[in-house]
Amino acid sequence: MYDRAVSDPEAGLSAEQLGAYFALVEVGSLLQYAVDEHLRADGDLSYVQFQILARLTDAPDGRLRMTDLADGVVYSRSGLTYQAGLLVNRGLITRAPSPDDERSVIVTVTDAGRALVAHVLPGHVERVQQLLFAPLSGDDVTAFGAVLGRIREHMRAVPPRSAKPRAARRKAG
Amino acid sequence: MYDRAVSDPEAGLSAEQLGAYFALVEVGSLLQYAVDEHLRADGDLSYVQFQILARLTDAPDGRLRMTDLADGVVYSRSGLTYQAGLLVNRGLITRAPSPDDERSVIVTVTDAGRALVAHVLPGHVERVQQLLFAPLSGDDVTAFGAVLGRIREHMRAVPPRSAKPRAARRKAG
């Protein structure tokens, strides 16, 4: 890769860090690509749509507020509204105002939505297995997962994305 | 995450694998997001554009063929043409037909392009350092990089993306 440009000693990344960074970017990109392709072909779903459905499938009663979904799926609010609209049109989820808080909208997976997740899941998992884990030993997975978990926690300590735009906007004008 | 839905024993991912997978997706996404944001703010560059410039900066004489760029940057040919067009408009690269093979186009970084990379690089590396490596020990980085490298090699053994569309199309019709 562009090692010479980036591993300038001044810049502050060792050759080893650099290699890990590039590998992470490439692996993440390739995995994303493969998984996306499968979900699209097998269920006509984008990865984001799959995430929404899967999260709902896991939630108690298959229900979550829009805000809760947005926090997990990384989206802007309008982006989530857009995606949710697509899923509603396909009968995979429903939206209804919350009884508790009339401002909120409760999203619920339909049976069709659950069925689609179930349909797509085996192939999804298979791809992950074959692409990501096939070349790794059990110990590798343990070590890899541990480090990633640590990084994730560290990153989470930093600002959340969906919160910033709205909150920051109001101050700036 | 959607553990219940995905960790179905039938499906074939252990809880540990699942955790690693989710962590990878989240870390990759967060890192991408942060880095993208910085490149955009500091240099008005998308990550892809930055990759193109950085790869050229590293190449001998700062020159590469379009095809070589496409292979590395994961793009469809038309997508690369589009991005290259943007960079040409900004004076960051130039395009010229290859003397060797008149079909080919040689892309070259301009001084302005090199300057922009140099301008953006410190901040870019800083983000990676702070977000990705800050919570890791030297040993962590070593282990992490080793596993990622193995995965990457494994993934590379699988089909390349930019090659498929064109090659597959001709057979299908």
Add this chain to the structure above:
DNA sequence: TATTGTTATACTCTATAACTATA
């Protein structure tokens, strides 16, 4: 006044197919 969500809109990016030109 703050929060939840939608809508309108504009823009970026990507992919497909058709096309040109060279090998």
Add this chain to the structure above:
DNA sequence: TATAGTTATAGAGTATAACAATA
């Protein structure tokens, strides 16, 4: 006939801002 690249075009996705409604 195969390869390199461009163009036209259409579609998906995203972000911003303005908006309505509830707390």
